[in-house]
Amino acid sequence: MIPKLVRLSRSAPKDRPLAWDRYWAGIKATGAGGEVLWDAGTDTEFLGYQDVLLRHLDPALPVLDIGCGHGSFTRALAGIFPEAVGVDISAHAVRRAAAESQGLGNVRFEVRDMTSPGAGAGFDGGANVFIRGVLHVLDQAGQSALVQNLRLLAGDRGTVFLAETNFPGNPVEYVSHLGATPRSIPAPLERAIRGLPMPGRFGPQERAQLLSPAEWDLLEDGAIQIETNPATAVEGQGCVPGYYAVLRPRS
Ligand SMILES: C[S@@+](CC[C@H](N)C(=O)[O-])C[C@H]1O[C@@H](n2cnc3c(N)ncnc32)[C@H](O)[C@@H]1O
Numbered sequence: 001m002i003p004k005l006v007r008l009s010r011s012a013p014k015d016r017p018l019a020w021d022r023y024w025a026g027i028k029a030t031g032a033g034g035e036v037l038w039d040a041g042t043d044t045e046f047l048g049y050q051d052v053l054l055r056h057l058d059p060a061l062p063v064l065d066i067g068c069g070h071g072s073f074t075r076a077l078a079g080i081f082p083e084a085v086g087v088d089i090s091a092h093a094v095r096r097a098a099a100e101s102q103g104l105g106n107v108r109f110e111v112r113d114m115t116s117p118g119a120g121a122g123f124d125g126g127a128n129v130f131i132r133g134v135l136h137v138l139d140q141a142g143q144s145a146l147v148q149n150l151r152l153l154a155g156d157r158g159t160v161f162l163a164e165t166n167f168p169g170n171p172v173e174y175v176s177h178l179g180a181t182p183r184s185i186p187a188p189l190e191r192a193i194r195g196l197p198m199p200g201r202f203g204p205q206e207r208a209q210l211l212s213p214a215e216w217d218l219l220e221d222g223a224i225q226i227e228t229n230p231a232t233a234v235e236g237q238g239c240v241p242g243y244y245a246v247l248r249p250r251s
Contacts, residue, residue, distance in 0.1 A: 001182045008193045023195040024092035030070045037188040040227035046076040056246045057128040057159045064127050067134030071097025078107045087112040115145040126155030131162040136202040151249045159248050164202035165226050166243040188229045203243045221245035
């Protein structure tokens with residue numbers, strides 16, 4: 001399987017913003033049976049987060065969904081916060097998210113590279129932040145730059161919730177978990193391998209290094225299951241082991 005994976009992943013653009021925008025430009029269908037690898041098409045995973053969000057995040061503040069993709073989690077967040085703003089580096093993702101959210105009054109989307117200095121501008125009173133599946137796709141410099149922006153975004157009142165995949169194996173074990181065999185690769189997985197940078201993992205160790213206890217209060221964390229597109233699943237493996245954490249910047 002390794003030569004096949006190497007051959008497929010060779011076509012992914014090295015320029016990450018370009019890779020993400022091309023990926024989203026090619027997506028024709030989201031939701032159950034769609035083409036997006038990390039989209040289960042249900043709200044089950046979000047419902048599992050809801051109590052944690054309500055416990056720690058100020059319900060009077062807006063929430064920013066960083067790396068919102070097609071906006072399914074942004075729309076769910078709009079059900080519990082006064083305003084939900086989805087931001088993504090890909091203009092095609094933002095266009096799709098907006099199109100899928102028509103009729104929802106308290107949701108909007110913007111193109112922002114959240115690793116750029118000042119990318120959180122406009123939320124000066126403090127905002128809550130929701131991040132799912134973004135830190136593990138950034139390189140180290142991108143992660144550090146994003147965390148600088150998280151500090152400014154959260155300010156004195158905001159809180160950060162993150163949920164990331166934390167798969168313990170190597171890339172071959174990871175794609176096998178998602179249904180790849182030497183003979184075939186599920187279409188949503190193949191699309192991601194062909195077009196996107198290889199993801200890493202993000203767990204307690206990575207969190208402690210990136211969001212150090214000297215600068216961030218850890219309010220809660222633990223293991224979760226990140227739901228994936230059911231088209232990729234071998235029996236009982238429609239989820240990837242993941243990690244969540246809730247943090248607030250120390251003042
Ligand atoms: C694995 S997807 C997760 C999408 C969404 N959070 C979800 O769970 O459905 C990662 C998303 O992060 C976006 N992204 C990658 N780098 C980014 C950056 N520097 N700033 C903002 N968004 C970024 C990608 O375009 C993509 O939509």
